[in-house]
Amino acid sequence: MTTVEDQTLIDAWRRLLTGSGKSWVVFEHGTCVVLEHPAGDIAEQAVGILREFGPMHVATAAGDFRVLELQQGEGWLVTSHHPDVVTFVPRDDPEDPSHLAVGILGRSRRDLDGTELTVVHAEAAPPS
Numbered sequence: 001m002t003t004v005e006d007q008t009l010i011d012a013w014r015r016l017l018t019g020s021g022k023s024w025v026v027f028e029h030g031t032c033v034v035l036e037h038p039a040g041d042i043a044e045q046a047v048g049i050l051r052e053f054g055p056m057h058v059a060t061a062a063g064d065f066r067v068l069e070l071q072q073g074e075g076w077l078v079t080s081h082h083p084d085v086v087t088f089v090p091r092d093d094p095e096d097p098s099h100l101a102v103g104i105l106g107r108s109r110r111d112l113d114g115t116e117l118t119v120v121h122a123e124a125a126p127p128s
Helices: 006-017 042-053 099-116
Strands: 023-029 031-035 067-069 075-079 085-090 119-123
Touching: 006 023, 006 031, 006 085, 006 119, 023 042, 031 042, 031 099, 042 085, 042 099, 042 119, 067 099, 075 099, 085 099
Parallel strands: none
Antiparallel strands: 023 031, 023 119, 031 085, 067 075, 075 085
């Protein structure tokens, strides 16, 4: 499985979340935790969420996903069983662009992020 460059992930998530008014944290394999109620160190808060909700377990809700194709054609978002945990899969990454293949790839990357827990970027919401 290829790894997406950090800046590519950061730029994609920044485009997707601009104007949301939310804090967010991106992990090494493309998973983003969007923080509805940030408190303290947002990277630490996101690591706690991803530690619990990132790893994939077959035949449980942690194995479920939904694939959303981005209108700009830059790739897909793969959701998880936690509403604030989503993985970005760039258009050029999957060999098979079917929703099933993209979903399995995104779920696999979420699993890696949920076990490795390597933060590549944290962005706090602008003050309101």
